[in-house]
Structures are given as C-alpha cells and as structure tokens.
Amino acid sequence: MPESYLVTGGNGLLGSHIVRLLLERSETAVAVFDIAPSADPDPRVRVFLGDVTNREDFARAVKDSNPTCIIHTAALIQGAPKDAMFRVNVEGTRRVIEAARADWVPKLVFTSSASVVFDGRDQAGVDESAPYPDVPFDDYNASKAMAERLVLATNEEGDSGLKTCSLRVAGLFGPGDRNAIPGLMGALEAGRTSMQIGNNTNKFDFTYIPNAALAHLLAADRLSPSHPKHDLVAGQAFFISNGAPVPFWDFPRALWKEAGHVSAKITVLPRGVAMVLAVLFEFWAWVTGTQPLLTRFRVAMVTTTRWCDISKAREALDYEPKYSMDEGIRKSVEWWMESKKSREKQL
Amino acid sequence: MGVMSMLVLLLTHPVEFRTLLQYKIWHEANRDISAPSEWKHSGWDRKSMRRCWEFLDLTSRSFSGVIKEVEGDLARLICLFYLVLRGLDTIEDDMTLPDEKKQPLLRRFHELTVTPGWTFNENGPDENDRQLLVEYNVVIDELLTLDAKYRDVILDITLKMETGMADYAHRASTTGEVYVEKISDYDLYCHYVAGLVGEGVTRLFSVSGKEAPWLGEQLELANSMGLMLQKTNIIRDYREDVEDKRYFWPREIWGREIYGKAVGRPAFTEMAQMYQPGNEQQALWVQSGMVVDVLGHAVDSLDYLRLLKTQSVFNFCAIPQTMAIATLCLCFMNYEMFQRNIKIRKAEAASLIMRSTNPRDVAYIFRDYARKIHSKAVPEDPSFLQISVACGKIEQWCEQHYPSFVSVSASASGTRQQVFDSYDARSQVAEATEKRDQERAWQKRLAAASANGKANGAAKPLGDGKEEFKEILMYVFGAFLLVFGVGVGAVWLFLRYYDRFL
Structure with a gap:
C-alpha cells in the first residue's frame, strides 16, 4: 500500500523541509496542514489551511487527505504567550491524536524538543533515560513535554492501532529559519558581536534542519509494523542533533565569519556578573514597562552545557547527520544574504 | 639532563623540576633486560640478540626505552620487528641507490630478511642507519629463532610495507612528482609507513596471548593509532622535511584556495612558501587544516586503548599517543613550527609518561589538550568550526565512556x-x-531462598532485609547461648567432681 503523508506545520521551517524530502523520494501523496499558506507552493502538495486547535479544521484535513502517516511539526516556539503556547502545543496535539484515532491513521511522528528534559542545569551527553524535570525550565518546554507524553502514551493504548514516536530535535537552524539565524544575524547587523557571556567552554547541540527532516522520514518508515526495527521505534522518544556539539559562542562566530565579519576584540562577561546585570535589567524593564536587553533566561541559555547522546537514534532510526555543521552554516548564511536582498528590494 | 641544568630548572621552573624529579625517582627504566632472570625473554645471553638491542638503542632514541618496558617476550619481538622495518626504511630512504637497484631489494626484502647471512653494504656513506644493514645477519639469526607464529606476523607486515614503499619510490623516480596530491594518497602513504606498524604490533599482542585474540583483527583502529603518530610527526617536522626536499603534506590541503582567499591571496603553489616571510597567516590556516585531519583519528585511538588489558602493553601504546596530542597542541597556531623543529618540554613529556596509565586518564589528557587547542582557535581560521567539532568529538567520547x-x-x-x-x-x-538493581538482587535472593525452603518442605514467607537481619541476630544469639551453656556446664561439672581429681 502506498503511503500517504499529512504534515502539520508543513509550510513552516521544519515542515517544509520534510515535505521537500518526501517529494524528492517520489512520494505521490503529500498533504500539508498549516495556518498560513506557503510562500513558495508546490503543485504536487495538497494544502489544507486551518487551525490545529480547531477540531473541525483538522478532522476535515484528515478525512480528505486520508493519510497513513501524520507528521506533526506544528507548534509555537519560545516567546509566544503562555496560553497560546499551551493551546497550540498541547491542545493542538490532543486534537491531532483524536483525529488520527478517529480515522484509523496508523502512524504519527511528533516533533518534540531536546529541551523537554532541560531543567536549567548542565546536561552533557544526556540520553533518553533522563526524566522530565519536576519543574520545567520554561513554558515552551513544559508544553512540549506535556504534548510528548500524550503522544507516547497513545502508542501504549494500541486499541486504534496508532503507532507513535517522538523526535526531540536540538537547536534547529537553517534556511527559512525565523528564530536562530535571524536572531544571530540581527545581532551582527546591530553590531553586537564583541560580547561573550561565560567562558565558552559549554558545549551546545545544533541541528541543521535537513538533518532533522531526514530523521522524521526515517522514523515514519520505521513505525510501520512490518519494519524490522518497528519495536525499537514505536512509543519511543529520540534525541536528534548534528552529533557535533560545539562551544556555544563558536556557532554565532562561525555564522558571522561566513557573512564576512570577525569581531576584533571580545569582551568576556563572567556568568555571575551577567546574572546580576540581568536582574537589574529585568527590574528596570519591569519598572519602565519595556523589553529588557538581557534576561536571566538568556544568560542561562548561553552559559549552560547542553548536548545530547544520539546513539539511540543512530541505532533504531539508522540516523546519521548527513550534512556537516560547516555546510549547514554556509547554506544558512547564503540563504540569509539572498533573502536580505529580496527584503531590501521590497522596501 | 645534567645536575647543572636541573639546578637551573629548579630556579626557573620549580614545578617542572618537581615533575622531573618524581619521574626520575619513580618511573625511569624499571626493567633491566640484561639481568639473568630476564634472559629467557630478552635473549641477552645470545651475542646476536645483544647486538640487536644495541641497534635498537642506536636507531631509535625515543622508542627504545618504551619498547624494553613491554613485558615478557613482547619486548624482544617488537625490537626485532622494529629493526626489520628500520632496515627496509634505510633502503627506501637512500637517495644514492638507483631505482633499478632499489626495486628488487625492496620487493624481496621479506625473503632477504630470513636468508641466513644476508647483509648489505651498498648504502650511501651518509645513510644514518647503514651499519644495521652491514651487520643485518644478527637480525636474521634472531628472526629465525622465533616461533613461526611471531615470524609470520613480522614477515606479513614486511611484505605489505615493502610493496607500498617500492610503489612510492618507483613513482617518485619515474614521474618526477614531488608532492603528495590527494588526502587519500597521504592517508595511504601513512598507512604503509605507520598504520602497518600499528597492525603488526597489535597482531603480536594477540598472538603472544597478552591481549585478546580478536584485537589483532581491529585493523581500522590499529591503523588510526599509527596514523595519529605519523601525521603529527609529519606536521611537526615540516621545516626539516622541506629543507631535505621531502614533502609529505598533501597538496589537497596546503594548496587550498580558501586559505589564500582568507588573506586575499592565491593558493600556495610550493610547500616552501609557507616559511617565507609575509605568508605567516596563510601558512597557519594550512596548518589548522592539517591538525583537523589528525584530530579525526583521536577518537579511534581512544577506542583502541580501551580494548587493552595488559598494563605494560597499555603504557607502550598510550604514551606515544598522549605525546602526539601534546605535540599537536604545541604546533597548533604556532608559527615557530615553520621556522624550526619544536618539541614539547621534558617535564611535560615526563608528566605524560607518568599519567598515561589507564584509559580514563588518557581520555582526560586528550580532552584537556582538545580544550587547549580549541582555546587557541580563532574565528578567522577557515577550519574554525571543524576544529571546534573535532575537539567536541573528543569531549563527547569522554562523556560517553567516562x-x-x-x-x-x-x-x-x-x-x-x-x-x-x-x-x-x-x-x-x-x-x-x-x-532498582539492588531491589532486583534482593528479590532474586529472597525468591531463591523461598524456593529452597519449599523444597525442604517448610515454606518461608518472603520478607525484606530486616527480617533476615533479625534471623541472623537470632542465630548469633542462639550460638552465644550454646557456647555460654557449654562453658557454664563445664565449670559446674568441674566444681561438682573437683575433689575426685585431687
């Protein structure tokens, strides 16, 4: 039986890369469910526009596209309001599961985040045996962890035959990125490249998006009960990254370097000092009602060690990062420069 | 090191003085191969073997000490293996020998090396180790006394190496090519001259029974061990080699346009350009490219070391590896390397020898040098992120294993x-x-105990550790009562019949 795919958030960053890979391997039934239309639509893809939290919208998409596999990438990322984040990330996922069960969809691949196990403390080589923290680091992590639990519990129930797995991607970046690359390139354009918080010994995991997209396809294939590795995948969570953790500040520096900039002098702000400053900034922002320039959250983000062990994905999913960090950075900066040109043209 | 220089060191580098002193007291040369108790292994009682040990000292200053420390027969085996390869190398290296003469010698070397009485005195007068070949019959005599299983390994590797060397020598003399072009050529060359040595000693470890039999089949890892050393030396010896017109760096790395572009120049076309003034920056970027290439072998070498079980074998393998990564760290981003021969300091070497005793510590040595290398990397370097990733891989390895x-x-x-x-x-x-494991172990023990009880017809209820503890206490108390009772009884009997004994 030919497979049929429905990718939620398929016009988004990761989703569009998954759709591209599906088309590249000549899948004939690829559909996308997204709240916004694609900037660059492909005639081979059926598009359903709608809100994932709206039961009717999504149920209709499932009925019409009749998928054998749902790849659920749609989510709100860090920075969104708390209630919206929980509504989309948790309730939305609940809707997806319900619709999948109602229509006897056999497979569901869920895009999770490596941060679901993050509790603010250093994590060097964390693997899937780590528990969810009692106190999540932030709302985003909390919402993703709740959604992931729902997805994995569904596999256990098994009455509808729905098989699920969850991919915890770490530090996504790449062309089309609206978070990491624009943020860091924005810092470059604003001339804020000479400040380093912490001593830059903390390693950090990044994932070039096409690598993460590839992992989704591998997982989808292995969820089929006939696949020899089915038992290793169904109901499991996997960390996915480039498998090449680098000290945190090396990443932006490599990006800036690719864009032709190397800061002449680097001021190192020790972690403790930065924390105190952040408290002051946050207080000032609270008093004046503005956005703080530095927050404790951001200081923690850039000074903790956070990388995962992807052995389980290597073994069960046969996942191997296909593109190196160097290549990812080159392609990302290329894309950023191109899109900058077109943005300037529009102005 | 003389007394005077040690005294100077005490004043200038007190920490280094301490390290060297500790090294002299605790670690220098433990094994005396000339002692009668060692003759069985070292063969010191035979004149030919004694000459071989002398040759080892003459031809290898850095390795001879480490080789002698390897326990049992292995030291002698490795010594002979080393001399055979050194003999082969002396023929290959000799520029005064024409290709027609060299080819048959190289390609037949695995036979010559076991032909009784064979010697060779046609080496050029300046060839360093020509005396070894002049008296080569002593090596042959010793090889022939070896157990066939050891000799087979040595001859097998000799055959592989001589073929590779002969091919390279032939190509160099017929095509006039001076440079190694591709990275794959560079890897292959290093495989012939060093990877095969790794393979050979590994197989000797296995055959001797000092290490697991399957270790000898870990060819990829053994090769990486050799490549890590050879490539590090090739980087460090840049100036010396270039002066002697020996070019080992692959053009695919030093001729990269990207290193030129980074400083607004064309790519290098000659290796000697790297030490010419004005080219410093570009030369350093080339060097980084070379260092990244070596760092790729570091994780393999850690994998290999973790498989070893004999202490003296471990030391023999690990010490050169930690020296290599220290040397790599010394060379990285250090332009001096292009100007003269640089070496790690004596105290650093001594400290590495003392610490290279187990895989965990060696892994941490690797990690520390990786961090040092990373801290010297700069974003302008075209290999910046690759360095960062390669150092991260070492760190990942440490984190996963330790x-x-x-x-x-x-x-x-x-x-x-x-x-x-x-x-x-x-x-x-x-x-x-x-x-959980502890609880499982308890459950298992209790289940076994209850099963035993049932078999004896008296089912015992399952309890936790406390119940058992009570039971033990009861027995102890019971035993105490018994001893006490017997004692009291004996006293009573003694008193009762006391008068009768008198």
Missing part, C-alpha cells in the same frame, strides 16, 4: 567509591538504576 557526573573518591582506608554529582540530571537516572 561520564563527568561520576567521580571516584578514595577514602583514607584506601577503598574507592563512586560518587554521583547531584547537580547533574543524569545522577537521578543512575541512582534510580542502582536502586
């Missing part, structure tokens, strides 16, 4: 205990696992 949240603490009584860092999230998992 996780940082587990530390070993030694108490005053000498018992060692593993301690989990409570700040690390993985500690929770490890503690939970430990607890």
Whole structure:
C-alpha cells in the first residue's frame, strides 16, 4: 500500500523541509496542514489551511487527505504567550491524536524538543533515560513535554492501532529559519558581536534542519509494523542533533565569519556578573514597562552545557547527520544574504 | 639532563623540576633486560640478540626505552620487528641507490630478511642507519629463532610495507612528482609507513596471548593509532622535511584556495612558501587544516586503548599517543613550527609518561589538550568550526565512556567509591538504576531462598532485609547461648567432681 503523508506545520521551517524530502523520494501523496499558506507552493502538495486547535479544521484535513502517516511539526516556539503556547502545543496535539484515532491513521511522528528534559542545569551527553524535570525550565518546554507524553502514551493504548514516536530535535537552524539565524544575524547587523557571556567552554547541540527532516522520514518508515526495527521505534522518544556539539559562542562566530565579519576584540562577561546585570535589567524593564536587553533566561541559555547522546537514534532510526555543521552554516548564511536582498528590494 | 641544568630548572621552573624529579625517582627504566632472570625473554645471553638491542638503542632514541618496558617476550619481538622495518626504511630512504637497484631489494626484502647471512653494504656513506644493514645477519639469526607464529606476523607486515614503499619510490623516480596530491594518497602513504606498524604490533599482542585474540583483527583502529603518530610527526617536522626536499603534506590541503582567499591571496603553489616571510597567516590556516585531519583519528585511538588489558602493553601504546596530542597542541597556531623543529618540554613529556596509565586518564589528557587547542582557535581560521567539532568529538567520547557526573573518591582506608554529582540530571537516572538493581538482587535472593525452603518442605514467607537481619541476630544469639551453656556446664561439672581429681 502506498503511503500517504499529512504534515502539520508543513509550510513552516521544519515542515517544509520534510515535505521537500518526501517529494524528492517520489512520494505521490503529500498533504500539508498549516495556518498560513506557503510562500513558495508546490503543485504536487495538497494544502489544507486551518487551525490545529480547531477540531473541525483538522478532522476535515484528515478525512480528505486520508493519510497513513501524520507528521506533526506544528507548534509555537519560545516567546509566544503562555496560553497560546499551551493551546497550540498541547491542545493542538490532543486534537491531532483524536483525529488520527478517529480515522484509523496508523502512524504519527511528533516533533518534540531536546529541551523537554532541560531543567536549567548542565546536561552533557544526556540520553533518553533522563526524566522530565519536576519543574520545567520554561513554558515552551513544559508544553512540549506535556504534548510528548500524550503522544507516547497513545502508542501504549494500541486499541486504534496508532503507532507513535517522538523526535526531540536540538537547536534547529537553517534556511527559512525565523528564530536562530535571524536572531544571530540581527545581532551582527546591530553590531553586537564583541560580547561573550561565560567562558565558552559549554558545549551546545545544533541541528541543521535537513538533518532533522531526514530523521522524521526515517522514523515514519520505521513505525510501520512490518519494519524490522518497528519495536525499537514505536512509543519511543529520540534525541536528534548534528552529533557535533560545539562551544556555544563558536556557532554565532562561525555564522558571522561566513557573512564576512570577525569581531576584533571580545569582551568576556563572567556568568555571575551577567546574572546580576540581568536582574537589574529585568527590574528596570519591569519598572519602565519595556523589553529588557538581557534576561536571566538568556544568560542561562548561553552559559549552560547542553548536548545530547544520539546513539539511540543512530541505532533504531539508522540516523546519521548527513550534512556537516560547516555546510549547514554556509547554506544558512547564503540563504540569509539572498533573502536580505529580496527584503531590501521590497522596501 | 645534567645536575647543572636541573639546578637551573629548579630556579626557573620549580614545578617542572618537581615533575622531573618524581619521574626520575619513580618511573625511569624499571626493567633491566640484561639481568639473568630476564634472559629467557630478552635473549641477552645470545651475542646476536645483544647486538640487536644495541641497534635498537642506536636507531631509535625515543622508542627504545618504551619498547624494553613491554613485558615478557613482547619486548624482544617488537625490537626485532622494529629493526626489520628500520632496515627496509634505510633502503627506501637512500637517495644514492638507483631505482633499478632499489626495486628488487625492496620487493624481496621479506625473503632477504630470513636468508641466513644476508647483509648489505651498498648504502650511501651518509645513510644514518647503514651499519644495521652491514651487520643485518644478527637480525636474521634472531628472526629465525622465533616461533613461526611471531615470524609470520613480522614477515606479513614486511611484505605489505615493502610493496607500498617500492610503489612510492618507483613513482617518485619515474614521474618526477614531488608532492603528495590527494588526502587519500597521504592517508595511504601513512598507512604503509605507520598504520602497518600499528597492525603488526597489535597482531603480536594477540598472538603472544597478552591481549585478546580478536584485537589483532581491529585493523581500522590499529591503523588510526599509527596514523595519529605519523601525521603529527609529519606536521611537526615540516621545516626539516622541506629543507631535505621531502614533502609529505598533501597538496589537497596546503594548496587550498580558501586559505589564500582568507588573506586575499592565491593558493600556495610550493610547500616552501609557507616559511617565507609575509605568508605567516596563510601558512597557519594550512596548518589548522592539517591538525583537523589528525584530530579525526583521536577518537579511534581512544577506542583502541580501551580494548587493552595488559598494563605494560597499555603504557607502550598510550604514551606515544598522549605525546602526539601534546605535540599537536604545541604546533597548533604556532608559527615557530615553520621556522624550526619544536618539541614539547621534558617535564611535560615526563608528566605524560607518568599519567598515561589507564584509559580514563588518557581520555582526560586528550580532552584537556582538545580544550587547549580549541582555546587557541580563532574565528578567522577557515577550519574554525571543524576544529571546534573535532575537539567536541573528543569531549563527547569522554562523556560517553567516562561520564563527568561520576567521580571516584578514595577514602583514607584506601577503598574507592563512586560518587554521583547531584547537580547533574543524569545522577537521578543512575541512582534510580542502582536502586532498582539492588531491589532486583534482593528479590532474586529472597525468591531463591523461598524456593529452597519449599523444597525442604517448610515454606518461608518472603520478607525484606530486616527480617533476615533479625534471623541472623537470632542465630548469633542462639550460638552465644550454646557456647555460654557449654562453658557454664563445664565449670559446674568441674566444681561438682573437683575433689575426685585431687
């Protein structure tokens, strides 16, 4: 039986890369469910526009596209309001599961985040045996962890035959990125490249998006009960990254370097000092009602060690990062420069 | 090192003085191969073998000490293996020998090396180790006394190496090519001259029974061990080699346009350009490219070391590896390397020898040097992120094999205990696992105990550890009562019949 795919958030960053890979391997039934239309639509893809939290919208998409596999990438990322984040990330996922069960969809691949196990403390080589923290680091992590639990519990129930797995991607970046690359390139354009918080010994995991997209396809294939590795995948969570953790500040520096900039002098702000400053900034922002320039959250983000062990994905999913960090950075900066040109043209 | 220079060191570098002193007291040359008790292994009682040991000292200053320390027959085996390869190398290296003469000699060397009485005195007068070939019959005599299983390994590697060397020598003399073009050519060359040595000694370890039989089949890892050393030396010896018109660096690396572009120039076309003034920056970028290439072997070498079980074999393998990564760190981003021959300091070497005793410490040595290398890398370097990733791989290896949240603490009584860092999230998992394992072990024991009880017809209820403890207490108390009772009884009997004994 030919497979049929429905990718939620398929016009988004990761989703569009998954759709591209599906088309590249000549899948004939690829559909996308997204709240916004694609900037660059492909005639081979059926598009359903709608809100994932709206039961009717999504149920209709499932009925019409009749998928054998749902790849659920749609989510709100860090920075969104708390209630919206929980509504989309948790309730939305609940809707997806319900619709999948109602229509006897056999497979569901869920895009999770490596941060679901993050509790603010250093994590060097964390693997899937780590528990969810009692106190999540932030709302985003909390919402993703709740959604992931729902997805994995569904596999256990098994009455509808729905098989699920969850991919915890770490530090996504790449062309089309609206978070990491624009943020860091924005810092470059604003001339804020000479400040380093912490001593830059903390390693950090990044994932070039096409690598993460590839992992989704591998997982989808292995969820089929006939696949020899089915038992290793169904109901499991996997960390996915480039498998090449680098000290945190090396990443932006490599990006800036690719864009032709190397800061002449680097001021190192020790972690403790930065924390105190952040408290002051946050207080000032609270008093004046503005956005703080530095927050404790951001200081923690850039000074903790956070990388995962992807052995389980290597073994069960046969996942191997296909593109190196160097290549990812080159392609990302290329894309950023191109899109900058077109943005300037529009102005 | 003389007394005077040690005294100077005490004043200028007190920490280094301390290291060297400790090294002299505790670590220098433990094994005396000339002692009668060692003759059985070292063959010192035979004149031919004694000459071989002398040749080892003459031809290898850095290795001879380490080789002698390897236990049992292995030291002698490795010594002979080394001399055979050194003999082969002396023919290959000799520029005064024409290709027609060299080819048959090289390609027949595995036969010549076991032909009784064969010697060779046509080497050029300046060839360093020509005396070895002049008296080569002593090596042949010793090889012929070896057990066939050892000789086969040595001859097999000799055959492979001579073929590779002959091919290279032939190509160099017929095509007039001076440079190694591709990285794959460079890897292959290093495989012939060093990877095969790794393979050979590994097989000798296995055959001798000092290491597992399957170790000899780990060719990829053994090759990486050799490549790590050879490539590091090739980088460090840049100036010396270029002066002698020996070019080992592959053009695919030093001729990269990207290194020129980074400083607004064309790519290098000659290797000697790297030491010419004005080219410093570009030369350093080339060097980084070379260092990244070596760092790729570091994880393999850690994998290899973890498979070893014999202490002296471990030391023999690990010491050159830690020296290599220290040398790499010394060379990295150091332009001096292009100007003269640089070496790690004596005290650093001594400290490495003292610390290279187990895979965990060696891994941490690698990690520390990787961090040092990383701290010297700059974003302008075209290989910046690759350096960062390569150093990260070493760190990943350490974390996976020796996780940082587990530390070993030694108490005053000498018992060692593993301690989990409570700040690390993985500690929770490890503690939970430990607890679960403990509970399982209890359950198992109790289940076994209850099964035993049933078999004896008296079913015992399952309990926890406390119940058992009570039971033990009861028996102890019972035994005490029994002893006490017997004692009291004996006294009573003695008093009762006391008068009768008199």
